[in-house]
Amino acid sequence: xxxxxxxxxxxxxxxxxxxxxxxxxxxxxxxxxxxxxxxxxxxxxxxxxxxxxxxxxxxxxxxxxxxxxxxxxxxxxxxxxxxxxxxxxxxxxxxxxxxxxxxxxxxxxxxxxxxxxxxxxxxxxxxxxxxxxxxxxxxxxxxxxxxxxxxxxxxxxxxxxxxxxxxxxxxxxxxxxxxxxxxxxxxxxxxxxxxxxxxxxxxxxxxxxxxxxxxxxxxxxxxxxxxxxxxxxxxxxxxxxxxxxxxxxxxxxxxxxxxxxxxxxxxxxxxxxxxxxxxxxxxxxxxxxxxxxxxxxxxxxxxxxxxxxxxxxxxxxxxxxxxxxxxxxxxxxxxxxxxxxxxxxxxxxxxxxxxxxxxxxxxxxxxxxxxxxxxxxxxxxxxxxxxxxxxxxxxxxxxxxxxxxx
Amino acid sequence: xxxxxxxxxxxxxxxxxxxxxxxxxxxxxxxxxxxxxxxxxxxxxxxxxxxxxxxxxxxxxxxxxxxxxxxxxxxxxxxxxxxxxxxxxxxxxxxxxxxxxxxxxxxxxxxxxxxxxxxxxxxxxxxxxxxxxxxxxxxxxxxxxxxxxxxxxxxxxxxxxxxxxxxxxxxxxxxxxxxxxxxxxxxxxxxxxxxxxxxxxxxxxxxxxxxxxxxxxxxxxxxxxxxxxxxxxxxxxxxxxxxxxxxxxxxxxxxxxxxxxxxxxxxxxxxxxxxxxxxxxxxxxxxxxxxxxxxxxxxxxxxxxxxxxxxxxxxxxxxxxxxxxxxxxxxxxxxxxxxxxxxxxxxxxxxxxxxxxxxxxxxxxxxxxxxxxxxxxxxxxxxxxxxxxxxxxxxxxxxxxxxxxx
DNA sequence: GCAGGTTAATTCGATGCTTGAATTATGACT
DNA sequence: AGTCATAATTCAAGCATCGAATTAACCTGC
Numbered sequence: 016x017x018x019x020x021x022x023x024x025x026x027x028x029x030x031x032x033x034x035x036x037x038x039x040x041x042x043x044x045x046x047x048x049x050x051x052x053x054x055x056x057x058x059x060x061x062x063x064x065x066x067x068x069x070x071x072x073x074x075x076x077x078x079x080x081x082x083x084x085x086x087x088x089x090x091x092x093x094x095x096x097x098x099x100x101x102x103x104x105x106x107x108x109x110x111x112x113x114x115x116x117x118x119x120x121x122x123x124x125x126x127x128x129x130x131x132x133x134x135x136x137x138x139x140x141x142x143x144x145x146x147x148x149x150x151x152x153x154x155x156x157x158x159x160x161x162x163x164x165x166x167x168x169x170x171x172x173x174x175x176x177x178x179x180x181x182x183x184x185x186x187x188x189x190x191x192x193x194x195x196x197x198x199x200x201x202x203x204x205x206x207x208x209x210x211x212x213x214x215x216x217x218x219x220x221x222x223x224x225x226x227x228x229x230x231x232x233x234x235x236x237x238x239x240x241x242x243x244x245x246x247x248x249x250x251x252x253x254x255x256x257x258x259x260x261x262x263x264x265x266x267x268x269x270x271x272x273x274x275x276x277x278x279x280x281x282x283x284x285x286x287x288x289x290x291x292x293x294x295x296x297x298x299x300x301x302x303x304x305x306x307x308x309x310x311x312x313x314x315x316x317x318x319x320x321x322x323x324x325x326x327x328x329x330x331x332x333x334x335x336x337x338x339x340x341x342x343x344x345x346x347x348x349x350x351x352x353x354x355x356x357x358x359x360x361x362x363x364x365x366x367x368x369x370x371x372x373x374x375x376x377x378x379x380x381x382x383x384x385x386x387x388x389x390x391x392x393x394x395x396x397x398x399x400x401x402x403x404x405x406x407x408x409x410x411x412x413x414x415x416x417x418x419x420x421x
Numbered sequence: 422x423x424x425x426x427x428x429x430x431x432x433x434x435x436x437x438x439x440x441x442x443x444x445x446x447x448x449x450x451x452x453x454x455x456x457x458x459x460x461x462x463x464x465x466x467x468x469x470x471x472x473x474x475x476x477x478x479x480x481x482x483x484x485x486x487x488x489x490x491x492x493x494x495x496x497x498x499x500x501x502x503x504x505x506x507x508x509x510x511x512x513x514x515x516x517x518x519x520x521x522x523x524x525x526x527x528x529x530x531x532x533x534x535x536x537x538x539x540x541x542x543x544x545x546x547x548x549x550x551x552x553x554x555x556x557x558x559x560x561x562x563x564x565x566x567x568x569x570x571x572x573x574x575x576x577x578x579x580x581x582x583x584x585x586x587x588x589x590x591x592x593x594x595x596x597x598x599x600x601x602x603x604x605x606x607x608x609x610x611x612x613x614x615x616x617x618x619x620x621x622x623x624x625x626x627x628x629x630x631x632x633x634x635x636x637x638x639x640x641x642x643x644x645x646x647x648x649x650x651x652x653x654x655x656x657x658x659x660x661x662x663x664x665x666x667x668x669x670x671x672x673x674x675x676x677x678x679x680x681x682x683x684x685x686x687x688x689x690x691x692x693x694x695x696x697x698x699x700x701x702x703x704x705x706x707x708x709x710x711x712x713x714x715x716x717x718x719x720x721x722x723x724x725x726x727x728x729x730x731x732x733x734x735x736x737x738x739x740x741x742x743x744x745x746x747x748x749x750x751x752x753x754x755x756x757x758x759x760x761x762x763x764x765x766x767x768x769x770x771x772x773x774x775x776x777x778x779x780x781x782x783x784x785x786x787x788x789x790x791x792x793x794x795x796x797x798x799x800x801x802x803x804x805x806x807x808x809x810x811x812x813x814x815x816x817x818x819x820x821x822x823x824x825x826x827x
Numbered sequence: 828g829c830a831g832g833t834t835a836a837t838t839c840g841a842t843g844c845t846t847g848a849a850t851t852a853t854g855a856c857t
Numbered sequence: 858a859g860t861c862a863t864a865a866t867t868c869a870a871g872c873a874t875c876g877a878a879t880t881a882a883c884c885t886g887c
Contacts, residue, residue, distance in 0.1 A: 016436055018457050019874055020843050023429055027845090030422055044864065051424050053846050058866055075854095081863025082853040167779060177779050224654040238744075240651060247646070247746025248630040251780045254743040259736045259775060262667040271739070271775045330665045333677070337660040338644075338744065340653025369665060369677045373573060373583050374657045425845055426872050433873090450835065459875050464837055481882095487834025488882040 024060075027052060028406030031060055032069070035089050036403055037215070040073050042084030061087060068093050069407055089113055094158040097146065097198070098395030099139055100205060100388075101164040103181075104128075106135070108142035109391045110150045113158075113399070115216065117392075119150035132176075132186045140195040159199035159398025163208035163390045164188065167251045174202035177251075180268065201397035205390045207244050207253070209347060210237025211400070212393030217384040218345040225343040226335045227383070228255065230328075230351030232302055234276040238339060256280065260330055278327040281306050281350040288320045306350055310357050325358055329365020336370040336378050347383030355382040430466075433458060434812030437466055438475070441495050442809055443621070446479050448490030467493060474499050475813055495519055500564040503552065503604070504801030505545055506611060506794075507570040509587075510534075512541070514548035515797045516556045519564075519805070521622065523798075525556035538582075538592045546601040565605035565804025569614035569796045570594065573657045580608035583657075586674065607803035611796045613650050613659070615753060616643025617806070618799030623790040624751040631749040632741045633789070634661065636734075636757030638708055640682040644745060662686065666736055684733040687712050687756040694726045712756055716763050731764055735771020742776040742784050753789030761788040 030050050035041065041049070047057045064070040071090040077083040091114035100107040108121045121142045126134050143160065147153070166178030174189040189202045203211075210219075210227035219225045225239040234256030238245040245252050256276035257269045264273030265283070277283050281302045288309055289297050299305030309317050332344055346355045346362070355362070363380045370378075385392070436456050441447060447455070453463045470476040477496040483489040497520035506513040514527045527548045532540050549566065553559070572584030580595040595608045609617075616625075616633035625631045631645040640662030644651040651658050662682035663675050670679030671689070683689050687708045694715055695703050705711030715723050738750055752761045752768070761768070769786045776784075791798065 016455075016457050018433075020426065020429060020845095020872090021874095023426060023844060023873095027424075042864075049422075051422050054865070055847075055867075056845055059845090062866090077854070077863095079863075080855050080861070082855095082865075084864060169779075179778065240646065240653070245646060245745075247780070248748045249746055249780065249783045251777070251783075252744060252746040254746075254777055254780070257743045257777055258664075258740040259666060260668055262670070262733065262736060264668070269777060327668065330668060334664040337663045338658060339651075340655055340658040340660075342654040371657070371660055371663055371675060372585065373575075374653070374655065374660070377655045377657075426843090426874095427845095429844090429873060448835075460836070461838075461876075462874055465873090468837090483883070484834055486832070486884050488836075488884095490835060 025406040027056065028060055028064070029404060030406075031057065032064065032089070032407055033403045035070060035087055036399070040086040040088040042076070042086055044084060046087070064407070067407070091116065095150075095152050095156050096158050096395045096398045097143060097160040098208075098391035098393070099142065099160060099162040100208075100390040100394060101135060101139065101162060102205065102390070103165050106138050106142055107388070107391045108139070108146045109395065110146050110152055110157075111392070111395050115392065115395065115399075118152065119146050120391075121146045121149070129181050132183065132188065132191065136188070136191045136195060139192065143196060143198070154198060157198055158402060159201055160192075160196070161201045161203065161208065161394035161397035162188075162192070163203055163205035163394035165205055167254075168202050168204045168207075170202075170246065170250045176202070199398060201394075201401065203394065203397060204235075204250070205394075206235035207237045208393030208397070209385075209387070209390045210239065210244060210393065211396050212385055212389040213345050213347060213383055214239055215396055216392070217389070218347075218381045219343055222341075222343045224339065224341045225345065226255075226339055226341050227345045227347055228332070228335070228351060229348040230279060230281070230346065230354065231348040231387070232281045232350070234280045234348075236335070239341075240339070255331065255335065258331070258334065260327060260334075275327065275331045279324055279331065284309065284320065284324055284350070287323070288317065291316050291320050303349065303353075306353055310353060321354075321358065322361070324354065325361040326365050328354070329362050329367075330369050332362065332366040332380060333369035333375070336366065336374050340374045341378055344378055344380045345383050346380065347385070349387055352383065352386075431812040433462065434466055434470070435810060436812075437463065438470065438495070438813055439809045441476060441493055442805070446492040446494040448482070448492055450490060452493070470813070473813070497522065501556075501558050501562050502564050502801045502804045503549060503566040504614075504797035504799070505548065505566060505568040506614075506796040506800060507541060507545065507568060508611065508796070509571050512544050512548055513794070513797045514545070514552045515801065516552050516558055516563075517798070517801050521798065521801065521805075524558065525552050526797075527552045527555070535587050538589065538594065538597065542594070542597045542601065545598065549602060549604070560602075560604060563604055564808060565607055566598075566602070567607045567609065567614065567800035567803035568594075568598070569609055569611035569800035571611055574608050574610045574613075576608075576652065576656045582608070605804060607800075607807065609800065609803060610641075610656070611800075612641035613643045613652075614799030614803070615791075615793070615796045616645065616650060616799065617802050618791055618795040619751050619753060619789055620645055620648075621802055622798070623795065624753075624787045625749060628747075628749045630745065630747045631751065632661075632745055632747050633751045633753055634738070634741070634757060635754040636685060636687070636752065636760065637754040637793075638687045638756070640686050640754075642741070645747075646745070661737065661741065664737070664740065666733060666740075681733065681737045685730055685737065690715065690726065690730055690756070693729070694723065697722050697726050709755065709759075712759055716759060727760075727764065728767070730760065731767040732771050734760070735768045735773075736775050738768065738772040738786060739775035739781070742772065742780050746780045747784055750784055750786045751789050752786065753791070755793055758789065758792075 043057045047054050072085045073088045075083040091112045098109045106123050110118045166176045169175050175185045176188045192200045206229045213219045213227045223242045227237045229235045236253045236255035238253045257274045259273045260275045261273035265277040267274035267277040285305050297305050298308040449463045453460050478491045479494045480492050481489040497518045504515045511530050516524045572582050575581050581591045582594045598606045612635045619625045619633045629648045633643045635641045642659045642661035644659045663680045665679045666681045667679035671683040673680035673683040691711050703711050704714045
């Protein structure tokens with residue numbers, strides 16, 4: 016329900032700013048051409064953005080005999096954003112400039128394996144203070160804080176977190192954080208923030224329809240439709256790991272059976288390897304080293320386990336292809352990377368076998384380009400995305416300006 | 422990439438028109454309140470719409486002592502729309518007024534079981550002429566023709582149809598139809614048009630996130646996200662029937678194995694019944710009567726087959742819940758209706774068992790309220806949806822009006 | 828039947844935004 | 858230094874919305 020002529024301005028600011036932020040530096044003329052706005056309006060809007068310090072001129076390019084064009088880009092130093100990754104074992108807090116260059120990072124192990132919400136909030140707030148101190152950035156120079164958190168984040172007036180496995184039920188994390196800081200808070204599921212990072216800076220650049228899959232100990236996905244993350248009615252869309260792939264198959268920690276996660280999550284893969292070894296414990300002191308051992312083993316038992324894994328994973332991806340018809344599927348997450356580096360082709364073949372021909376032909380399956388650290392990066396993009404969507408509307412209160420007569 | 426101040430007008434026309442079309446009759450004041458537009462603007466825009474004949478005044482309601490409000494609604498007779506359902510066995514062509522009341526219908530059996538595109542086009546064009554003649558409606562009084570067709574419809578400059586099973590590969594159906602009529606053509610997959618019909622007039626009214634499942638001989642779905650049908654990159658999203666539910670299970674006609682359709686499509690159900698009967702042929706002379714026989718049988722073998730069917734269908738729905746987090750899942754299609762009437766509760770229970778608790782709690786699973794005839798109805802909504810989205814912009818050429826001086 | 832009250836709808840001046848054409852700015856080439 | 862070419866800015870004109878004031882339509886009570 017749009018309304019007034021001010022919305023127009025806001026929208027056009029948003030269009031130009033997004034074009035400058037997400038694309039290469041451009042001249043005012045380029046902006047006019049790509050946005051469809053007239054030269055005059057571009058000049059006008061850009062002038063405003065420059066005056067506000069959001070956009071800066073960045074060099075000249077001579078143009079075939081005429082006046083050289085001045086290139087414009089977003090001012091990386093105009094403000095900063097903070098990304099927080101609340102994982103199941105540790106918290107990572109990172110400050111970036113607007114160009115998403117990291118300025119300082121703080122990583123803390125989580126105090127407990129079944130963390131108490133209040134303790135997590137305390138640790139996050141500590142991390143915020145500490146990371147700002149290290150980077151020498153004041154609170155006033157921060158646009159906002161994005162928080163990527165395990166579990167399902169239900170958006171609403173105030174976002175809440177559900178995490179069945181550790182007993183969090185509708186924890187009002189956003190309100191709790193707001194109570195401890197005046198910085199704007201943006202809360203989102205960690206898998207989705209990683210998806211956002213891959214979408215903007217990784218294997219999903221420039222794509223409108225994509226699914227970023229996240230394979231770690233568990234399995235998740237972020238579905239991007241028309242360039243934006245799908246959330247569904249209550250933001251819990253994308254639970255790919257708990258779709259049934261083997262009817263009445265292996266029990267899953269979600270309580271159901273035969274979920275994808277119960278086959279291709281790292282924990283499940285290692286379980287299957289152990290079973291294939293006749294119950295003998297698998298080598299490695301943690302999941303990561305065990306999975307590495309499996310991938311390096313080379314013996315027939317290990318190969319069989321891996322072949323099955325590729326089959327399950329390919330089938331899961333085929334389901335994504337048939338349901339979402341994406342341009343790209345990205346395999347990410349630490350286990351996803353490990354598996355993909357070793358056998359992405361095989362996974363792709365399995366997916367081809369099981370997907371409908373036509374949509375499969377439209378999809379490219381790729382390895383993620385960012386590591387798991389990108390959860391914080393993706394979280395930090397949340398305030399930026401909001402800035403771009405708002406057109407950086409300064410939301411200035413209606414200025415009571417009394418013009419002096421000429 | 423929006424632009425000018427005219428877009429504002431178009432958008433606000435669209436808002437008001439949609440509110441009038443999709444909602445109950447409203448006064449100008451009501452419109453102002455719900456849309457956020459000022460009284461003056463509403464009056465202005467509505468005046469335009471009335472002058473164009475799109476909107477009419479519909480009665481007065483007195484208002485507690487003051488001037489009674491005049492209610493407004495879309496003029497049902499302003500224009501007409503045609504819906505065409507190109508099924509695998511027959512073609513149905515139907516004229517509606519703008520309020521979607523049917524005025525005339527033509528049904529023709531399809532000439533061949535493996536229809537030739539040119540023959541189909543000929544039959545559709547014949548149907549158009551015939552149905553207009555019967556309804557006494559001239560071509561000039563038709564807003565557009567929506568065509569719901571089996572197979573995958575790839576949108577683009579000109580929509581094409583892919584239907585692997587009958588050998589249609591990128592058939593340029595839109596172009597072929599345009600060659601035979603001047604009426605605007607809108608092409609879409611039949612399952613999606615049925616979804617649109619349920620969304621506007623059936624079990625999906627007022628819902629923003631829904632999945633309309635379509636269970637017939639085959640299995641499909643229309644996914645509605647943020648009130649609009651998801652199409653994915655090349656419009657083939659929503660192939661729920663060909664998601665893998667039983668890894669390496671029963672072979673499916675798509676070439677893969679273990680697809681949902683290979684278990685809960687009517688053909689598959691009857692196959693499984695036959696197998697459970699030790700290979701004895703099932704009663705009934707066609708799929709519909711056979712399925713009815715299965716549902717009426719009551720014996721332990723039949724009940725077992727049905728119980729399994731409920732399990733598979735429930736699992737498939739649980740996958741939809743986990744992936745899309747919809748507010749509503751609608752079970753439609755002739756077989757879906759038959760199954761749902763008998764055991765929707767059981768299907769719901771199976772879905773609850775297998776879905777994540779939180780998103781399942783947000784979803785209601787309901788039986789479709791419209792029959793299969795609604796494919797044509799849904800197709801006919803396509804031109805209407807376009808009208809609403811365009812704000813019925815008359816796309817009038819810039820009027821060169823020379824105002825006479827006062 | 829007429830004044831006063833109440834709510835609905837329209838009118839109109841003020842304001843803000845985009846456009847398109849004209850103007851100014853900036854540099855290369857001769 | 859003059860001419861050409863391209864980029865950016867300026868400015869009057871045209872649209873669209875808003876808010877306040879006005880007009881319209883009907884009710885109630887005396």
